[in-house]
Amino acid sequence: MAQKGSMLIDYSLEKSFELFEPGPVLLLTTKQGEKSNVMTLSWHALIDFTPIIAVVLSNGDYSFNTLRKTKECVLAIPNAELMQTAVSIGNCSGRETDKFATFNLTAAKSQRVKPPLIAEALYNVECAVIDVSLADRYGMFVxxxxxxxxxEKIADRRTFHAHGNGIFTLDGEEINLKNLMTKWPQFV
Ligand SMILES: Cc1cc2nc3c(=O)[nH]c(=O)nc-3n(C[C@H](O)[C@H](O)[C@H](O)COP(=O)(O)O)c2cc1C
Structure with a gap:
């Protein structure tokens, strides 16, 4: 099914965990009342071969309290063309900035949660918070x-990766080593 008036089509939820494995910089959207917000996030980890993902948010982020309260977000995976935008999004706060308007992002309607999808991103995964037990201590949300x-209309499929302090790398050459992946034949 395609989103009306947008380029977004269904993507396999079962396969979606693989999108996070290379550690791309993400955009995390939240919504409280009528106010949508987005932050940049590079601290994330897969927990299993399923779309169960841990993210870490500083409690100084406006998004932290929104996520803690609403227990919903969207993880969007931006491509190379959005790299500068993502860095700027991560250098201002939803407390004083309408980031969707400021950065010309198209908020598309989600199906299962209230926070919006980002139409310009390669992929979007609608998420529910299922564990906040480490949120106060470590800022971790599962x-x-x-x-x-x-x-699928976005031509440049490269994602980008944060190395800290404003240094990034872009996806490079893909190397296929499936022949060495003998322990998990069901996944190869
Ligand atoms: C490349 C990049 C990666 C970032 N990763 C994280 C992260 O993983 N966790 C976090 O709490 N903040 C991270 N930030 C910082 C937040 O995006 C930033 O504090 C932002 O202003 C929070 O927005 P908010 O106040 O609207 O929630 C990152 C910033 C950049 C530029």
Whole structure:
């Protein structure tokens, strides 16, 4: 099914965990009342071969309290063309900035949660917070993906990766070593 008026189509929820494995910089959207917000996030980890993902948010982020309260977010995977935008999004706060308007992001309607999808991203995964037990101590939220979307019209499929302090790398050459992956034949 395609989103009306947008380029977003269904993407396999079962396969969506693989999108996070290379550690791309993410955009995390939240919504409280009528106010949508987005932050940049590079601290994330897969927990299993399922779309269960841990994210870490500083409690100084406006998004922290929104996520703690609403228990919903969208993880969007931006491509190389959005790299500068993502860095700028991560250098201002939803407390004083309408980031969707400021950065010309198209908020598309989610199916399972209230926070919006980002139509310009390669992929979006709608998520519910399923565990906040480490949120106060470590800022960690455990998320479960509920619905995944792809924008297959975006030509540049490269994602980017944060090395800290404003240094990034872009996806490079893909190397296929499936022949060495003998322990998990069911996944290869
Ligand atoms: C490349 C990049 C990666 C970031 N990763 C994280 C992260 O993983 N966790 C976090 O709490 N903040 C991270 N930030 C910082 C937040 O995006 C930033 O504090 C932002 O202003 C929070 O927005 P908010 O106040 O609207 O929630 C990152 C920033 C950049 C530029």
């Amino acid at each position: 998320l479960e993906g509920l619905k995944a979307w792809e924008n």
